[in-house]
Amino acid sequence: MKNRILISLLYNFITKHPFLFCGLIFSVVMSGALSMIVAVCVAPLADYLLDPSLTNANNITKKFILVLNLFRIPIGVLSFSAIFAIGNMLNSLFVILIFYINRSIGYAVLRDLNVEGFRNFLGARWGFFGSLSQGKILNTFQHEIIKVGDAMTSLANQFAISFQLLLIMALPVFLMPLMVGTSILTLGILTVPFLLLQPLNNKLGALNTSTSGRVMELLHETFQGIKIVQGYGRQESSITRYLSAYDDHVKITLKTQVLSTGVSNLHYTIGILAALAGMGVAIANGGALSEIAITLWSLQRAIPLANSMLVNKVNLDNFTGSYEQLQAIYKKANDYKEVIGEKVFEKFEIEIKFESIHFSYPGRPELFKNLNILIPKGEMVAFVGESGSGKSTIVDLILGLQVPTKGKITVDGINFEDWNKNSFREKIGYVPQDPILFHSSIRDNLLWSRENSTEDELWKACQIANADQFIKKLPEGLDTIVGDRGVLLSGGQRQRIALARAILRKPPILILDEATSSLDTESEQLIQESVDSIAKETTIIVIAHRLSTIVKADRIYVMKMGELLEEGSFSELMQKSKGYFASMFEIQRGA
Numbered sequence: 333m334k335n336r337i338l339i340s341l342l343y344n345f346i347t348k349h350p351f352l353f354c355g356l357i358f359s360v361v362m363s364g365a366l367s368m369i370v371a372v373c374v375a376p377l378a379d380y381l382l383d384p385s386l387t388n389a390n391n392i393t394k395k396f397i398l399v400l401n402l403f404r405i406p407i408g409v410l411s412f413s414a415i416f417a418i419g420n421m422l423n424s425l426f427v428i429l430i431f432y433i434n435r436s437i438g439y440a441v442l443r444d445l446n447v448e449g450f451r452n453f454l455g456a457r458w459g460f461f462g463s464l465s466q467g468k469i470l471n472t473f474q475h476e477i478i479k480v481g482d483a484m485t486s487l488a489n490q491f492a493i494s495f496q497l498l499l500i501m502a503l504p505v506f507l508m509p510l511m512v513g514t515s516i517l518t519l520g521i522l523t524v525p526f527l528l529l530q531p532l533n534n535k536l537g538a539l540n541t542s543t544s545g546r547v548m549e550l551l552h553e554t555f556q557g558i559k560i561v562q563g564y565g566r567q568e569s570s571i572t573r574y575l576s577a578y579d580d581h582v583k584i585t586l587k588t589q590v591l592s593t594g595v596s597n598l599h600y601t602i603g604i605l606a607a608l609a610g611m612g613v614a615i616a617n618g619g620a621l622s623e624i625a626i627t628l629w630s631l632q633r634a635i636p637l638a639n640s641m642l643v644n645k646v647n648l649d650n651f652t653g654s655y656e657q658l659q660a661i662y663k664k665a666n667d668y669k670e671v672i673g674e675k676v677f678e679k680f681e682i683e684i685k686f687e688s689i690h691f692s693y694p695g696r697p698e699l700f701k702n703l704n705i706l707i708p709k710g711e712m713v714a715f716v717g718e719s720g721s722g723k724s725t726i727v728d729l730i731l732g733l734q735v736p737t738k739g740k741i742t743v744d745g746i747n748f749e750d751w752n753k754n755s756f757r758e759k760i761g762y763v764p765q766d767p768i769l770f771h772s773s774i775r776d777n778l779l780w781s782r783e784n785s786t787e788d789e790l791w792k793a794c795q796i797a798n799a800d801q802f803i804k805k806l807p808e809g810l811d812t813i814v815g816d817r818g819v820l821l822s823g824g825q826r827q828r829i830a831l832a833r834a835i836l837r838k839p840p841i842l843i844l845d846e847a848t849s850s851l852d853t854e855s856e857q858l859i860q861e862s863v864d865s866i867a868k869e870t871t872i873i874v875i876a877h878r879l880s881t882i883v884k885a886d887r888i889y890v891m892k893m894g895e896l897l898e899e900g901s902f903s904e905l906m907q908k909s910k911g912y913f914a915s916m917f918e919i920q921r922g923a
């Protein structure tokens with residue numbers, strides 16, 4: 333399973349980034365070749381130390397001298413040392429290059445996974461976000477994707493190291509097969525206990541993923557709800573809850589890190605033992621000193637590499653938890669994938685129609701049974717009814733954020749699913765119940781809905797939304813920063829900016845979900861007049877609690893527990909004796 337994942341990740345990577353992969357191979361080959369040259373240099377140096385006249389020099393030294401003669405390089409300890417030093421230096425440069433490419437591979441994979449995650453998540457229907465905690469989504473981006481990127485670096489490292497080892501050990505294997513064989517056998521036997529740690533690694537990896545997810549969830553939840561945490565005086569309990577999750581995570585992380593460092597250190601010692609065992613066998617068998625020196629030199633380069641291989645293996649063992657969580661979330665996002673129709677919505681011409689719509693939220697009883705609604709172009713259509721009766725859900729269905737379980741929604745006679753949803757949404761100005769502003773200036777928040785608006789258009793939209801006066805009084809006017817989600821403004825000011833943002837689009841359809849609920853009566857009145865004035869050229873869908881705000885609506889739908897109770901114009905509904913709407917209106921008037 334794990335190998336299959338790695339192979340598919342590697343394959344994806346090679347096809348997407350062939351240059352990086354070729355760069356890695358080139359650097360690895362160069363580094364290996366240089367290691368070989370450096371190892372060869374050890375023989376003349378060792379022979380020179382034994383006998384500076386080099387009369388009884390080893391075969392390798394003799395061949396080395398022949399090559400130097402070919403290039404007219406003077407023979408002596410200076411040239412031997414210089415070649416040895418330059419070879420080492422060049423090799424170090426290639427090792428740095430390998431490190432750079434390995435990290436680049438990790439970051440390239442990270443970037444691909446981030447893009448894939450973003451596309452998946454933003455392409456999912458609204459329901460997907462309700463099915464997951466935001467902490468989990470953040471954790472996916474901040475931790476799990478990084479772990480998978482690290483695993484790819486480890487994999488690239490594994491590949492590079494295997495190749496380097498092969499080249500570094502080629503000469504010693506040829507010269508001293510017994511010494512190398514003994515060392516490898518000793519190392520292999522002593523490594524077995526380390527390999528038995530794999531199940532523990534897998535378990536720690538999965539625990540690390542879940543505990544870090546919990547930490548992120550609590551962090552996010554606390555700061556999202558900071559007002560209520562402080563308002564209820566629950567700071568201490570929030571800290572305790574957070575610390576408990578944090579401690580759980582630290583415990584697991586510590587275990588993982590100790591294991592990784594422990595493996596690395598113990599294995600290094602074992603590597604030295606293996607080299608000594610090999611050397612012992614070589615000396616016992618009368619091996620030439622210069623050849624033993626070459627092999628020892630190569631082994632001292634190979635042992636840390638073999639050690640890194642084991643550490644990489646630990647990383648590769650515990651990345652599966654992260655990868656599986658990533659895939660599970662991606663799959664979920666994919667299950668919720670929005671169907672994007674092909675027809676581009678250019679102009680709203682006729683109507684929006686709900687035909688026998690059934691709808692239920694997952695795991696909840698059916699909310700709408702056979703709901704029929706008509707929103708003709710140019711009308712102001714209002715939805716009223718008690719809390720929880722389904723008004724906002726109707727808006728979500730119009731926006732395509734939710735999908736009916738049965739029945740058909742059509743726009744201009746065409747099934748909603750056949751429209752390219754974003755082209756339809758681009759024609760909508762939407763002010764949700766809780767108007768979200770981004771942590772930026774008022775200007776940026778407005779321009780977000782229509783980027784190329786002029787200064788005049790910005791102020792005009794603010795004027796219609798009755799926001800111009802208060803914005804002018806702010807020290808930095810349109811450039812005032814609104815704070816995270818708009819916390820530096822009052823609820824009513826936030827609503828007015830959200831309304832201006834919607835109006836700026838000059839949308840043919842304007843959806844106002846309780847858009848004036850936080851305003852004082854006078855501001856509401858002013859906005860009401862503005863909305864009435866744009867109603868002539870705009871289709872307006874409004875959800876209202878204050879029934880006095882929909883007196884001019886052409887059509888009012890009265891909802892109760894997902895059911896359509898009454899329908900008609902304001903005067904028609906008021907004329908119904910014992911009508912639900914009329915009695916609601918009377919109650920509000922009396923209040």
Ligand SMILES: Nc1ncnc2c1ncn2[C@@H]1O[C@H](COP(=O)(O)OP(=O)(O)OP(=O)(O)O)[C@@H](O)[C@H]1O
Nearest residue numbers: 462693694696699718719720721722723724725726
């Ligand atoms: N994401 C959701 N998952 C499950 N049930 C939901 C979800 N959103 C809303 N509901 C339920 O659907 C019903 C209708 O909710 P909706 O928000 O559409 O009502 P509403 O009329 O707009 O209420 P209000 O006036 O309070 O905003 C409620 O019973 C609510 O609990």
